[in-house]
Amino acid sequence: MLEVRNVRTGYGETEILRGVNLTVAEGEIVAVLGSNGVGKSTLNMALSGILPLWSGEIEFTGHRIDQRSPAEIVEAGLVQVPEGRKIFPNLTVEENLELGNYRGDRSRRKAMVADVYATFGRLKERRRQYAGTLSGGEQQMLAIGRGMMSAPRLLILDEPSLGLSPLLVEEMFTLIGRLAGEGLTILLVEQNVMQSLEIASRAYILENGEVVVEGAARDLREDARLRQAYLGL
Amino acid sequence: MYPIPIIAEALINGLMLGAVYALVAVGLTLIYGVLHIVNFAHGAFLTLSMFGIWLLWEHAGLDPYLSILMLTPIMFGLGYGVQRFIIGPAGHGRDNSILLVTLGISIVIENGLLVVFKSDTRTIATDYGFRVIEIGPLLLSWPRAVGFVATMATAVIVWLILNRTDVGKAIRAVAKEKLGARLVGIDVNHIYAMTFALGSACLAVAAGLLMPVFYVNPQTGGAFVLVAFTIVVLGGMGSVTGALLGGLLIGVVEAASSLFLGDSLGQLGIFVLFILVLLFKPTGLFGARI
CATH class of the missing domain: 3.40.50.300 (P-loop containing nucleotide triphosphate hydrolases)
Known part of the structure; x- marks a missing residue:
């Protein structure tokens, strides 16, 4: 591959x-x-x-x-979840996920966000929170979730x-x-x-x-x- | 001491003038927040827009407020092109080069305008330029009221673009995390150009709102941008809400100091406030979040 x-x-x-x-x-x-x-x-x-x-x-x-x-x-x-996460601290959790799908198929976005929330329950609880306020572990989850949104x-x-x-x-x-x-x-x-x-x-x-x-x-x-x-x- | 209605009138008219300052500052702070450069060409772009409004009035008989609808897409396109094809490639990604390129562009535009229009001052005489609205004992300037409402509407549109569209979210993402943005497939150069485009489009709106009450010559934009720089710092560099509130505040402060210190000292209040903010709250009154 x-x-x-x-x-x-x-x-x-x-x-x-x-x-x-x-x-x-x-x-x-x-x-x-x-x-x-x-x-x-x-x-x-x-x-x-x-x-x-x-x-x-x-x-x-x-x-x-x-x-x-x-x-x-x-x-x-080919999608990368970078070292140090590189999430967008000034955007909400949900906006971070949406941008993961920036190059993707918009019609599937809602379903993909729901998939990420199914994997990471914590992210769903914090969906309206700015990503910069998350703990380290949550930020890592968000980075992976954002990567998943690009349909890797x-x-x-x-x-x-x-x-x-x-x-x-x-x-x-x-x-x-x-x-x-x-x-x-x-x-x-x-x-x-x-x-x-x-x-x-x-x-x-x-x-x-x-x-x-x-x-x-x-x-x-x-x-x-x-x-x-x-x-x- | 002046009677209360006179003070109130001056402050409200100041607030409404401040709205147009705010519009100029919103564009400037947006570009600073995303590209992390001070755009020295901002004033020249405003002057250019004001001449655009004047030309449409003089040669096509178009009302300045209507001209906004025509000029906004033009300035949007111009802003996009200038960033994408001149500032970006010529700046080589180095902040000081980019700064100098924007300065160069402003010199070219100002002198180009000087060649075409000479240094004459032009005005537009609309039949509503001096119209007033009577609210109880208060006499408020009609074109300034229009300016205030139109600025608020523009601010809402900018807010919606930044918060409700993919491009807007990408603009905010690039502002704080460029590498992360590239790794989700955001074309950073395109986003830079879109930011410039948006900031320049705000100037087209400001120009249309200014022309019925102001004049234009090839140096006019510079004076506004000096005040706009002050607002950007006051509101927190890169903060759009800060620029909006800062602009309104500056308008009121200017009106108050004109009233109490005399017209020629109107801007004194602005800079006294500016120095105080730099001394006591150097990150700006409203913090920075784009």
Whole structure:
């Protein structure tokens, strides 16, 4: 479904990604792991068309998307829930959700909002509240809900567990598993290694802007040497 | 001390003039709130709109209030085009470049107008320019009353656009969270241009309301925008409601200081208030929320 081939990019003169290769098949949860500053979020910005590539190709559902605008990429169904949520603090919860559907089919909007409320009861309670007044966990729910409103075929989740209490982290991973169970393909970018490996089918470990290890999540989980070398566990 | 009706009359007329100030300020604060730049071309756009109204009167015999309906879409389109095809590309996303580009545009417009219209001052003599409404002992200016009502109507329309349409919600979203907006598929450059368009359209309305009671020459817009800047800061930079309330307040303050200090010192009150606000509540009287 998603194929990333030899992607190189960075900011200004600084190269961050030095030829990244990665694939995601339909229905998979694929984890991209690695510590801070290895280029995980840069990869996401490149995938969403925010950061232009220096070289390499990105193909999504059989079409090149690396020259496309962020809006076209969202329309194609590659949707990102960014690190730090990036919700609209000055808009109400419901307005945030509506804007998730900005490029979508307006006639289905009401039904989609109702779907999100069915998944996240808390958001329904707070629908008229400004998003900036929500707690961290609620903001993360809203960010995911807003992503769902774009009718994603592949959802990129960038650090969804960041800044959440252990209990909420648990809840977040349960939710990700449930979304995948409903047929959504997920690219999970995380620092939370063990829990990511538990729900992912495959994983990539990024170091210094390169994929250093890739494999089935189960194998990575059990390989003590790998865990020590790259994941600091 | 003046008799109460005279004071009341002056304050109400001031309030109504303030409404038109507010309209100019709403456009300015909207552009500031979303693009985070001070639009130096705002005054020149107002002057341009006022000449537009004057031309339609002089050559087509069109009533200034009717001309608003014609000029608003034109200024909307012009605002969109100028942001999308001049300010955006020439500014390269750097705030100080954008600032200078808007300054450049204002110089080009002002001097273009000077070439075409010379520095003569033009007025429109309508038969309602000096009409008054009698309410009990009060004599209120009819064109200012129209200005007040039309400003309130325009403010409601702007509010509806910002709060009830997708484009409006996108404008508010871009104002506070640009990356988040791009990630839901909002074309930020289009939204910037729409914001500029909306701000410029407000000027067309203001110009039509001003011309029956005011004059225009190639520098006229500048004077209004100076007051509008004051209102924007007073109301909280980027706050549309703040600009509206701030404009009304400024109108009243100006009227009061004209009455008590004399006409030539009318604007003194505005700037004294401005300095006080900067000293004691620098975020503006009404806070910033777009």
